Amino acid sequence: MPNIKELTTKIENIITYSENLRVLRLRLPEGSGFSFVPGQFVMVSLPGLADANGRKIAKAYSIASSPSQSGILELCIVSYPAGALSPKVFQKNIGDEVVVTGPYGVFQLKQPVHPGTVFMAGGTGLAPLISMLRSLYAEGYKEKLWLFYSASEPKLFLFREEILGYAKHNNLQLVVSTSNGNSEWVWEKGRVTETFPKHLQQLQQDGVPNEERQFYICGPPLMVTDTVKMLLELGFKKENIHKEQW
Ligand SMILES: Cc1cc2nc3c(=O)[nH]c(=O)nc-3n(C[C@H](O)[C@H](O)[C@H](O)COP(=O)(O)OP(=O)(O)OC[C@H]3O[C@@H](n4cnc5c(N)ncnc54)[C@H](O)[C@@H]3O)c2cc1C
CATH class of the missing domain: 2.40.30.10 (Translation factors)
Incomplete structure (x- = not known):
């Protein structure tokens, strides 16, 4: 090979x-x-x-x-x-x-990367997605991207400062959540299947038609299955959903 x-x-x-x-x-x-x-x-x-x-x-x-x-x-x-x-x-x-x-692996960032692409991660499923974001921002990517990321506990928010930096400086729309938030947790509650619908209207305001929206999803098998099911029910296209699970 x-x-x-x-x-x-x-x-x-x-x-x-x-x-x-x-x-x-x-x-x-x-x-x-x-x-x-x-x-x-x-x-x-x-x-x-x-x-x-x-x-x-x-x-x-x-x-x-x-x-x-x-x-x-x-x-x-x-x-x-x-x-x-x-x-x-x-x-x-x-x-x-x-x-x-x-x-x-065939779970790979496909070029060109469409504005409005959505990255969705559960736990260490963030790993391949942060690689994609790091590489895009290192190349100077300027368009709006979305990251929905759920960690099981606040202390397990991987690469926290770096990701918050992308949200501040790199046009990354960030929705971080945890199912076990404590009093210091200032972000959202729940898994990505709970946070995504809450932001759907805001997402659709960027003008990308549902049938063209690209998704990269990675996490535990149940999270990935549930997320794909939700996206298909919302009218997004199967061929635009790229996924990895373990
Ligand atoms: C494409 C791909 C990418 C992966 N990337 C990552 C990654 O970035 N980070 C990462 O941590 N892992 C990743 N994994 C999973 C990793 O390859 C191993 O399966 C994992 O680390 C367990 O290996 P092990 O030898 O320690 O446990 P094993 O000997 O395989 O398992 C022993 C026991 O550990 C427990 N266990 C194992 N896996 C799980 C699980 N997923 N959930 C709950 N209990 C479990 C079970 O009790 C199991 O009987 C990836 C897997 C694939 C296929």
């Missing part, structure tokens, strides 16, 4: 959002020639980690960084205590090695 590479990277930075959620910044080897399209993922493994049959354990993680951030890959990783890979990744520290293979 063209462009697929297996590379040994080093952990350059770790941002801990909670016991079970981290963002890892991986440094690619010098001159690796690794390239990807925003939305794609890599298979992650650890040196020497294999299952009982000696087979390498590798799991998919969407790339959160943009191709413009050369030499690095950022991944948002949830750790499941019983998981074969994720808790092992959480045992790693800055300077440790992580093996990535890729890029893979």
Whole structure:
């Protein structure tokens, strides 16, 4: 397959959002020639980690960084205590090695990006979408875009300052929500299927006909299924809905 590479990277930075959620910044080897399209993922493994049959354990993680951030890959990783890979990744520290293979995936930002495109994320489903936004803004994209993003808890609002910056300076219409807001939570309540209908009228004021509106959705399977169902019922077109779930 063209462009697929297996590379040994080093952990350059770790941002801990909670016991079970981290963002890892991986440094690619010098001159690796690794390239990807925003939305794609890599298979992650650890040196020497294999299952009982000696087979390498590798799991998919969407790339959160943009191709413009050369030499690095950022991944948002949830750790499941019983998981074969994720808790092992959480045992790693800055300077440790992580093996990535890729890029893979057909969930990719399609060019040209239509004004009024809507990005909808649940939890770490933000990863491939923030890659798309980072890449667009790095290229100087000026048109209005929408991000509906639901995190289960306020402290799990990934890349918070950066996203608030896009809303302030880059024509990003931002609707952030959580189902478990506390008294400090100043944004909305509920999942994207609850917040989207509330903003539909405002969305439609930008003049993009429903049949032309583009969507990129990523999150847990139930969130994606429910969101697609809602959009189809509202009259948006199946062929304009691009999705990834895990
Ligand atoms: C295209 C793609 C992109 C992905 N991108 C990301 C990403 O950006 N970030 C990320 O964190 N994950 C992502 N995943 C999921 C990831 O590949 C792993 O499936 C996940 O990390 C669990 O792997 P594990 O080996 O730790 O657990 P496993 O050994 O696969 O599972 C062990 C146990 O953990 C629990 N568990 C595993 N997955 C889930 C789940 N989704 N919900 C609830 N419980 C679960 C279950 O109890 C399960 O029995 C992606 C998957 C795909 C297919």
